[in-house]
Amino acid sequence: MILSNEHTMIRDALRTFSRERLAPNAARWDQEHHFPQQELKELAALGAFGVAVPEELGGAGLDYVALALVLEEIAAGDGGISTIISVNNCPVCSIAMMYANDAQKQQWLRPLAQGDMLGAFCLTEPHTGSDASALRTSAVRDGDSYVINGVKQFITSGKHADVAIVLAVTDKAAGKKGISAFWVPTATPGYIVAGLEQKMGQHSSDTAQILLENCRIPAANLIGAEGQGYKIALSGLEGGRIGIASQAVGMARAAYEAALLYARERESFGKPIFEHQAVQFRLADMATQIEAARQLIQHAASMKDAGLPCLKEAAMAKLFASEMAERVCSDAIQVHGGYGYVSDFPVERIYRDVRVCQIYEGTSDIQKILIARALSTGP
Structure with a gap:
């Protein structure tokens, strides 16, 4: 593009x-x-x-x-x-x-x-990851308020956010159609940061467990109508997956650029290691994979901008980019040799940061399910 x-x-x-x-x-x-x-x-x-x-x-x-x-x-x-x-x-x-x-x-x-x-976006729960229809958090109408109770897990910015979109069950008997979405200011009594995850990477971003304990919010904070929550949650995933894929490309590119710089400066057998064909081929593969992922992302993004459905294309971009990024970051470590394994060089940190891209906004396996489902119903 x-x-x-x-x-x-x-x-x-x-x-x-x-x-x-x-x-x-x-x-x-x-x-x-x-x-x-x-x-x-x-x-x-x-x-x-x-x-x-x-x-x-x-x-x-x-x-x-x-x-x-x-x-x-x-x-x-x-x-x-x-x-x-x-x-x-x-x-x-x-x-x-x-x-x-x-x-x-x-x-x-x-x-x-x-x-x-x-x-922040509060969907995931301790017992509910990719299956968004199995939520246990409840929201009960009480006059001109809703009272929310439950636990949310792995919430990005859960500690530092000012407001969260919270998905909760308003009608147990209705299944997916019994889920609703709400604006919950994080200063509301009953919104409790129960803990912060000790993560492998992305340490500049907090990831929290949120306890919602008799958290009372105005009924006016309902987003859309009761029962629209599942649809609302899914509506944000196309753009979210394009976003995660873009993050993966950015981190992969940073690791690649660090490896390229190192290969030009590090000498072995009397010449820069970049002049060894094995290193050249590795870097060529890395650059090609990054560009391929970027094109998938821009294709999905341009479809969304045109108002076209892009669930399959966004899933493809997220799947390919996130798995590509781990490979590229691993190759960047390999180019650095032993120095790639220590924190003196950035590729060690980038590898830790990028790994989660295969997990959040739907795991790689979930993306494959979505892609296969689209293939079974379309041309």
């Missing part, structure tokens, strides 16, 4: 920011488990919090191709920050654009898109 001048300018602006403000600090943030509040404010000023949200609602007024470019560039600097930004854009802002009423858009979407608030 040939980028427009506008897309190229956006990519270049985020690339400069990422190289100057994120990459130099990523190792320290990883070691300190630091949440980069200041850098997030700066990204908000660049329009990264609501890339595809219309300008009249506080966003950048761009599209999903632009969002893919933004997330790739941020991820090349720091994987954890790209996850924070990805979740805020999609599913949080994308769900608000599609299903929030006008009052909710002013109350929640506008500050989320402007970066004045940070959003």
Whole structure:
């Protein structure tokens, strides 16, 4: 895909920011488990919090191709920050654009898109991962309120978010059609950060277990209508998978660039190791895989921008990009030899950061199921 001048300018602006403000600090943030509040404010000023949200609602007024470019560039600097930004854009802002009423858009979407608030998406539960229809969290109507009880697991920005979209069961007997979605301000009594996960990577992004204990919210915080929650949750996944795939490409590219630089500088047998054909072939394969993944992503994003269904294409992009990224990061470690296995060089951290891309927003196996299902019903 040939980028427009506008897309190229956006990519270049985020690339400069990422190289100057994120990459130099990523190792320290990883070691300190630091949440980069200041850098997030700066990204908000660049329009990264609501890339595809219309300008009249506080966003950048761009599209999903632009969002893919933004997330790739941020991820090349720091994987954890790209996850924070990805979740805020999609599913949080994308769900608000599609299903929030006008009052909710002013109350929640506008500050989320402007970066004045940070959003979280509370779907996954301790006993419910990819099967979103098996939720146990309940929301009971009580006058002009709903009272929510349950536990949510692996919630990105669960500690630092200002508001969360929470999926809960409002009618047990209705199955998938008994799930509803709600805006839950995290300052609400009963919204409890029960714990933070000790993760393999992405330490600049918090991942929390959230306990909802008699959490009372106004009935006006219902998103859409009762029973629409499952549909609402799924609606954010196309864009979310495009976003995760873009993150994977960004991290893979950062590892590849580090390996290429190392290969040009490291000498073996009297010459740079880049001059050894085995290393050249490895780097050539890495570059090719990254570009192939990027094209899949941009194809899916352009379909979404055109208003076309892209569930299959988004799943393909997410599947290929996330698995490609682990291979490329592993190859980058291999190019570095023993130095790739220690924290003095960035590829060790990037490998840890990228591994989760095969898990969140639907595992690789789930993507294959979605793709196969689409193949069975289409041409």
